[in-house]
Amino acid sequence: MNTNTKLQTDMEKIDMATDIAVIGGGYIGLKAASRISESGYNVILAPQHNDTDLNFSILDVPLTEMDRIKALETEVANNTNVEILPMSTLVEAKGVPGDFTLKFVSADTVLEKKAGAVVVATDTAVNPLNHIYGLNPAPNVVSLSEFENLLASEETKKEIQNNEKTVAFLVGFAHEGSPLLMKRVLNSVSELVGMDGCSAYVYVNNIKVADDGLERLYKQCRDNGTIYFKLQKAPTIIQENENLSVTFHDPVIRNDIELNPDIIVYEESLIADKTNLSLAETLRIDPGPMGFLQKENVHRLPVNSNREGIFVVGSARDVQGLSKSWIDVDNMVLRVKQLIGDGTKSISTKAVVDREKCTICLTCYRCCPHGAISWDDKAIISSLACQGCGICASECPMEAIQLIDFTDAEMTERIKEAAAVEAPNAPKIVAFCCQNSAYEAGMAAKAFNYELPAGLQLIKVPCAGKVDIHYILDALVEGADGVLVLACHHGNCKSESGNTYAQWRINDAYRKLAQIGIEKDCLEFATLASNMANDFARIVIDMEKRIGQKKD
Amino acid sequence: MKAKNVMIIGGGIAGMTAAWELAEAGLNVDLVEKSGFLGGHAIQYTCKATAECLQCGACSVEKMLKDVVGNDKINVLLSTEIENIEKNNGYSIKIKKSAAFIDGKKCTNCGICFDKLKENEVIIQGYSKNNAPLYAVNREKIDENKIALKDVCPEGAISVSDKASYEDLTADAIVVATGFDPFNPERKGTYGYAKFSNVISGLELERIKRQSGFPARPSDGQAAQKIAFIQCVGSRDENLGNLWCSQVCCPYALRTAESLKHKNPDLDITVFYMDIQNTGKSFPEFYETCKNDIRFIRSIPVDIFPAENDNLNMRLFDEAQGTTTMETFDLVVLSIGIMPNSENEKLSTQMDIALDADGFFKNSEGLNKTSTSNDDIFIAGTAQGPKNIAASMAHAGQAASGVLKYLGVTK
Numbered sequence A: 001m002n003t004n005t006k007l008q009t010d011m012e013k014i015d016m017a018t019d020i021a022v023i024g025g026g027y028i029g030l031k032a033a034s035r036i037s038e039s040g041y042n043v044i045l046a047p048q049h050n051d052t053d054l055n056f057s058i059l060d061v062p063l064t065e066m067d068r069i070k071a072l073e074t075e076v077a078n079n080t081n082v083e084i085l086p087m088s089t090l091v092e093a094k095g096v097p098g099d100f101t102l103k104f105v106s107a108d109t110v111l112e113k114k115a116g117a118v119v120v121a122t123d124t125a126v127n128p129l130n131h132i133y134g135l136n137p138a139p140n141v142v143s144l145s146e147f148e149n150l151l152a153s154e155e156t157k158k159e160i161q162n163n164e165k166t167v168a169f170l171v172g173f174a175h176e177g178s179p180l181l182m183k184r185v186l187n188s189v190s191e192l193v194g195m196d197g198c199s200a201y202v203y204v205n206n207i208k209v210a211d212d213g214l215e216r217l218y219k220q221c222r223d224n225g226t227i228y229f230k231l232q233k234a235p236t237i238i239q240e241n242e243n244l245s246v247t248f249h250d251p252v253i254r255n256d257i258e259l260n261p262d263i264i265v266y267e268e269s270l271i272a273d274k275t276n277l278s279l280a281e282t283l284r285i286d287p288g289p290m291g292f293l294q295k296e297n298v299h300r301l302p303v304n305s306n307r308e309g310i311f312v313v314g315s316a317r318d319v320q321g322l323s324k325s326w327i328d329v330d331n332m333v334l335r336v337k338q339l340i341g342d343g344t345k346s347i348s349t350k351a352v353v354d355r356e357k358c359t360i361c362l363t364c365y366r367c368c369p370h371g372a373i374s375w376d377d378k379a380i381i382s383s384l385a386c387q388g389c390g391i392c393a394s395e396c397p398m399e400a401i402q403l404i405d406f407t408d409a410e411m412t413e414r415i416k417e418a419a420a421v422e423a424p425n426a427p428k429i430v431a432f433c434c435q436n437s438a439y440e441a442g443m444a445a446k447a448f449n450y451e452l453p454a455g456l457q458l459i460k461v462p463c464a465g466k467v468d469i470h471y472i473l474d475a476l477v478e479g480a481d482g483v484l485v486l487a488c489h490h491g492n493c494k495s496e497s498g499n500t501y502a503q504w505r506i507n508d509a510y511r512k513l514a515q516i517g518i519e520k521d522c523l524e525f526a527t528l529a530s531n532m533a534n535d536f537a538r539i540v541i542d543m544e545k546r547i548g549q550k551k552d
Numbered sequence B: 001m002k003a004k005n006v007m008i009i010g011g012g013i014a015g016m017t018a019a020w021e022l023a024e025a026g027l028n029v030d031l032v033e034k035s036g037f038l039g040g041h042a043i044q045y046t047c048k049a050t051a052e053c054l055q056c057g058a059c060s061v062e063k064m065l066k067d068v069v070g071n072d073k074i075n076v077l078l079s080t081e082i083e084n085i086e087k088n089n090g091y092s093i094k095i096k097k098s099a100a101f102i103d104g105k106k107c108t109n110c111g112i113c114f115d116k117l118k119e120n121e122v123i124i125q126g127y128s129k130n131n132a133p134l135y136a137v138n139r140e141k142i143d144e145n146k147i148a149l150k151d152v153c154p155e156g157a158i159s160v161s162d163k164a165s166y167e168d169l170t171a172d173a174i175v176v177a178t179g180f181d182p183f184n185p186e187r188k189g190t191y192g193y194a195k196f197s198n199v200i201s202g203l204e205l206e207r208i209k210r211q212s213g214f215p216a217r218p219s220d221g222q223a224a225q226k227i228a229f230i231q232c233v234g235s236r237d238e239n240l241g242n243l244w245c246s247q248v249c250c251p252y253a254l255r256t257a258e259s260l261k262h263k264n265p266d267l268d269i270t271v272f273y274m275d276i277q278n279t280g281k282s283f284p285e286f287y288e289t290c291k292n293d294i295r296f297i298r299s300i301p302v303d304i305f306p307a308e309n310d311n312l313n314m315r316l317f318d319e320a321q322g323t324t325t326m327e328t329f330d331l332v333v334l335s336i337g338i339m340p341n342s343e344n345e346k347l348s349t350q351m352d353i354a355l356d357a358d359g360f361f362k363n364s365e366g367l368n369k370t371s372t373s374n375d376d377i378f379i380a381g382t383a384q385g386p387k388n389i390a391a392s393m394a395h396a397g398q399a400a401s402g403v404l405k406y407l408g409v410t411k
């Protein structure tokens, strides 16, 4: 067990489990297992349901690649470095990177496994959207998947061809859709218009052509006779048994246009696997929009979750086809190698708990955005998982946590120094700057000679979440005329909520200052990106102007 | 065992990412960049945040540049091109170093050369503070400025010779990350780009916003109040034979528009488009916000006419009325797209790897788009086709992963 103690040296040598757990046994999970084992690690593969049953077209697999992909199943099944668990559910995940203990339940057996890292590779699911159009599924009103199946079977395909069917496709009115869906529609359309006598009408809102080859395919279908109606809202559809009618208003010719197709194909959406949310809860990772397992935050890209050692790939994190999902798999392999290496690692400690001060209130456990904290009889910080943001240190009511590079004693010293620097005839401004964003922007503003206040001093912090309320008040007490806390934009904090903590503390400070009759003007919170020297300069100059006028 | 050596051609976000990943895996990397700066196009971009980050990815480039510059396993070769590549048990590569360049080891970033030779335009400044050195010699202006260049630097950091110099390097594998060319909007003559000063490209708007924080009009430096974005300029254009969507111009236009609007709620923004492409998982929500803030017109204007005060007139079709009206804008932004790098043909011959019908590098395997017909050459980023920053990075990661697999580097 890697326990932090007061006496701990800065470097810690850690032995890690080198088995890697992969959750999800579809073609993304299989590829993950295969690539991890090629890199020299053993794999525990935990299928969630009948993952490989998924329709190939949904994963956007070229026909030419089908056999190669199917071969993955045998390859992985015969791979002695891959242990395939029976269909199971992950019910518990304990531990830290390099040392996770996972509990799977399968039928009525419980399987406990050790893993150095966990890869979530769940599949996507298909959701038909007929109800949004008010359509009832019928032999002549089918979903995109069903239509793909009709074309895939020789028998039903012939029937369509022999009856010279006219097919209307509805795309992009029930939801915005994606290039992945658009490609499926266009593939079906392309096949259909290639059949003598058949025709295709595509009623579409925004044509999502933002992927390789799609614009070409779209134009090809048009040249082969497909008619596209680009509309801003869904056409009016009447479904009366055999009879179908689709009508829309054409604004140019100012007329209604009605057509009577033989078949209507309605769109589907690709949604997150239904197990994602419970996996997120068990693994303590942040779910993102629409049930996918990654928040929209560029620091997480491509395959990171908020917890070190837990990776999310493919359709577990976004709507993605196989090609893009396998890009994720390759990136995940890089991250696993970087983390686990050959199984031992010397790592510098970023944060330590003073075991004498810790009263095990678990504030730190709750606030750590990276799930880096566990406990025995005191809080323990995993050096591998800790990202050194310092949120815990600033939140701990017992002041029991210190960051090695930003101890409170050092910070107090830096604040004192900064507030002591005199600039003639200029207000003194102390700016606490997150090292990921505002500090970079500030240094850029200097490098590019933007006009900056003469009395400006920057104090680098690992994350705005490390700015204690004491720091702010200290800076003012030590003589600063103004204090700025400059964080990352919301949604861009590497530690997810560091900027939010900082903002809360500023609000707290406002209240405290108000009690002693000091005006708000001398304290400001703002957000910035590393590349915006200009915004940095504007914010600090604005503050100088404001407090400068007050001083005069 | 000697650490393997990989050459990466092109130091944009894709090349930098591949370099960093391989260096992290313990390999030695030569990163060859033709221009005087690392970072490629994306190091020039502005943050597009509103009250929150809109996930444009621009700041990831800043971070990667910093990481690459600080990594001693990456040998950065600026102002350098590939002269010749020969395959023999790996590759022998002759590189060509520009006749004049700034030596990063000696340059102190004092900027004296830049200030003194401002009029000659022979020294250019990097976009990021992490560009090392922060200045470079403009290759187009070397010949007429050789003498001035020789004496200007007090540190003697500017190397000037009669001719380009050559050096031989070896590599066990190659990653091609030579990126894209932005569409040159002069090719769409009726938009009056380069004729009317307030018709600018999306790339220029990126630089302007990054530098000054607001949409400064080139004609007078004033903040524009009424802006039009024209989408698909150069992309999805049958007349030009460009049968691809550039994938990035809807996202950058919408994000920038929202970001500008956040700073100045009175700003009047119109987007002319054919189809709006997604920005990411939160696109449905984001698009709703956009629809509240921005006027969307689903038609692409054909002409732009000059108007008083360097303003611009455009004809628009009003769907509700079914009529056409003329409207005036004070800034028009052409959302230019991603074109294949004009050097791709030369590079494809040098390396004996194929291009696709559009002129991007062709992947040899259906599902792995970093693969080429040479199993020791990989493609990364927009060299393969349009991609945003995040996708270029992920693609480069896959290329790096492929290199490691090819070289047999396991845990």
Ligand SMILES: Cc1cc2nc3c(=O)[nH]c(=O)nc-3n(C[C@H](O)[C@H](O)[C@H](O)COP(=O)(O)OP(=O)(O)OC[C@H]3O[C@@H](n4cnc5c(N)ncnc54)[C@H](O)[C@@H]3O)c2cc1C
Pocket (backbone or CB within 6 Å): B009, B010, B011, B012, B013, B014, B015, B032, B033, B034, B035, B037, B038, B039, B040, B041, B042, B045, B056, B057, B058, B080, B081, B082, B177, B178, B179, B180, B181, B182, B202, B203, B204, B206, B248, B251, B252, B336, B337, B338, B341, B343, B347, B380, B381, B382, B383, B387, B388, B389, B390, B392
């Ligand atoms: C106007 C505009 C705005 C955009 N905005 C965004 C945005 O907000 N968000 C986003 O995600 N994406 C955006 N993009 C897309 C983004 O620019 C690309 O994803 C990214 O730049 C691709 O990186 P790259 O490394 O593949 O190519 P590049 O950026 O083109 O880099 C290629 C590098 O290779 C070098 N090179 C070229 N040829 C050679 C050679 N022969 N030898 C040596 N070196 C060579 C070049 O000098 C360059 O440094 C935008 C694109 C445009 C046009």
Ligand code: SF4
Pocket (backbone or CB within 6 Å): A351, A367, A368, A369, A370, A371, A372, A373, A381, A385, A386, A387, A388, A389, A390, A391, A392, A393, A495
């Ligand atoms: S410093 Fe940040 S990442 Fe590390 S344990 Fe504390 S809250 Fe978690």
Ligand code: SF4
Pocket (backbone or CB within 6 Å): A298, A489, A492, A528, A529, A531, B046, B047, B048, B049, B050, B052, B053, B054, B055, B056, B057, B058, B059, B060
């Ligand atoms: S909007 Fe773009 S540059 Fe700004 S913080 Fe977000 S990702 Fe970074």
Ligand code: SF4
Pocket (backbone or CB within 6 Å): A210, B231, B232, B233, B235, B236, B244, B245, B246, B247, B248, B249, B250, B251, B275, B276, B277, B335, B337
């Ligand atoms: S991303 Fe948008 S603007 Fe760019 S080519 Fe595609 S549709 Fe046109």
